[in-house]
Amino acid sequence: MKRYNVAVLPGDGIGPEIMGEAVKVLKAVGKKFGTEFVLTEALVGGASIDANGVPLTDKVLDLTLKSDAVLLGAVGGTRWETLDYSIRPERALLALRKELGLFANLRPAKIYKDLIDASTLKPEVIDGVDLLVVRELTGGLYFGVPKGIETLPDGTERGVNTMVYTTPEIERIARVGFEVARKRGKKLCSVDKANVLETTELWRKVVIKVGKEFPDVSLSHMYVDNCAMQLIRNPRQFDVIVTENTFGDILSDEASMLTGSIGMLPSASLGAAKNRAMYEPIHGSAPDIAGKGIANPIATILSVAMMLKYSFDMEAASDLIEAAVEKVLNKGYRTADIASPGEKKSTCTEMGEAVLKELA
Ligand code: NAD
Numbered sequence: 477m478k479r480y481n482v483a484v485l486p487g488d489g490i491g492p493e494i495m496g497e498a499v500k501v502l503k504a505v506g507k508k509f510g511t512e513f514v515l516t517e518a519l520v521g522g523a524s525i526d527a528n529g530v531p532l533t534d535k536v537l538d539l540t541l542k543s544d545a546v547l548l549g550a551v552g553g554t555r556w557e558t559l560d561y562s563i564r565p566e567r568a569l570l571a572l573r574k575e576l577g578l579f580a581n582l583r584p585a586k587i588y589k590d591l592i593d594a595s596t597l598k599p600e601v602i603d604g605v606d607l608l609v610v611r612e613l614t615g616g617l618y619f620g621v622p623k624g625i626e627t628l629p630d631g632t633e634r635g636v637n638t639m640v641y642t643t644p645e646i647e648r649i650a651r652v653g654f655e656v657a658r659k660r661g662k663k664l665c666s667v668d669k670a671n672v673l674e675t676t677e678l679w680r681k682v683v684i685k686v687g688k689e690f691p692d693v694s695l696s697h698m699y700v701d702n703c704a705m706q707l708i709r710n711p712r713q714f715d716v717i718v719t720e721n722t723f724g725d726i727l728s729d730e731a732s733m734l735t736g737s738i739g740m741l742p743s744a745s746l747g748a749a750k751n752r753a754m755y756e757p758i759h760g761s762a763p764d765i766a767g768k769g770i771a772n773p774i775a776t777i778l779s780v781a782m783m784l785k786y787s788f789d790m791e792a793a794s795d796l797i798e799a800a801v802e803k804v805l806n807k808g809y810r811t812a813d814i815a816s817p818g819e820k821k822s823t824c825t826e827m828g829e830a831v832l833k834e835l836a
Contacts, residue, residue: 479512480788483543485520485536488565489761490771490824491549497773497828498547502780504835505793516543520572521551521565521761531568537575545787546572546754549776550761573613576752578745579645580652581611581724582782583758585711585731585741590805591814594736597708602734607714609731610656611724612649613745615641616675618721639675641720646682652746653683653718654690659785661715665696667703667723679720700727707731732758739772739813742779744786753787755779765812771824772811774801777831800834 482502486495499515506513518536525531531551540546551565561567572578587595587605595602620638627633650666657664666683668676680697687695698706700723706713707730719727732741738759745754757775765771777797785794809822809830822830 477510477512478788479514480544481514481516481542482783483536483540483546484515484517485540485546485548486517486523487520487549487551487761488522488553489550489763489766491521491523491551491761493766493769493771493824494757494773494776495547495549497824497831498776498780500828500832501777501797501835502547502783504832505780505784505790505797508796508835509790509793511788511790511793520548520568522553522556524568525556525559525563525565530563531565532571537571540572540576540754544751545783546576547776547779547783548572548754548756550757550759552761553763553766572754573745576745576754577614577747578752578754579612579614579748580649580746581613581728582608582652582656582744582746582786583611583728583732583741584608584743584782585734587735588740588802588805590808591735591737591740593816594814595734596736597711597734601709602711605711605734606661607711607731608656608660608716609724609728610649610653610716610718611728612641612645612719612721613724614721615645616721639673639720639722641675641679643678643682646679647686648748650683650686650718651689653716654686654693654695656786657693657716658690659791662693663696663715664690664693665698665703665714665717667698667700667717667719667727669700669723670697671699676720683718703727704730707734737772737814738775739811740774740778742775742782744779744782746786750787753783755783755787769823769825770812770821772813773824773828774811774831777801777828796835797831800831803834804830 620640781797
């Protein structure tokens, strides 16, 4: 029997509620597919601050480094907002990304037919949208040096950030893009601003070179300003988008809003080795609804599906979870965040149980 170690970090707010349902789904899939998932739960974020004084202890970091994958709920909350930035709950995420070397952020945006009205865009524009943004996470403008604000001799100030990428950095994110596209619709669109920025001129050159290793994936290129427009004009044209850090930050938020439902969207952050991966919903800890049992667990359940696909190559199991979610929505189950006025609302547990029933 195959055996995988998964670090389970529920975190704060609705984290423990949504994680409870996601873990049930993971266990059920393990049973069905003859795979043993050894789950080790640990504190992170505000919960860890309360217990240990820091958002991420060395012991928990060590656990994540020894695991095959990390499943995270969400961190943060009003209770910890007065703390110094260096020990805020969100620091745990930054530390995990850094220590695990998570350089590729994958964010799918998929429209479910039954939730089409949740989007602010017209149904005929978004019907059938199923795309994924691969964002480079550790380089580019956010990390490049020199950076900072300096005072000039004349008393004015000068702010500087540097967009910098090396060939190996571009090669590895391009490879993730191609590999992911290979597991989906085999179409990769690389987004850059090669007509203005030399950094992305190099980006385009390297992506084309890496593309020669993936003759089965069709590669196209788009300038970032056009991509921002095309995502709204005709989002169905995209399968996988690969792009640098800043562009990806903006475009992945834009793409996720096509669906209009934050409680539905999973994400993955991947590192260089197969056992360096973290899966989490894109939403936060939702302190406004924490403890009420009304949070939507689907984003976390779909994060489990991504984990099965990208960390454990269990594509059939992953597809089964996605299909179960689709069926549950089709049957009319709705948590408060995705319910239309007057529709019956399911609790977090009811939604999780409904997915489990479909899996069985
Ligand atoms: P949020 O995503 O937590 O909530 C935004 C809105 O969406 C709220 O109205 C919330 O009730 C709703 N919502 C979010 N997830 C939901 C779900 N699964 N089901 C139903 N409704 C849901 O964003 P915020 O309010 O800006 O941040 C709250 C806290 O979360 C802050 O401390 C913030 O720093 C933290 N945060 C953490 C992460 C993370 O852990 N990755 C990400 C974003 C924000």
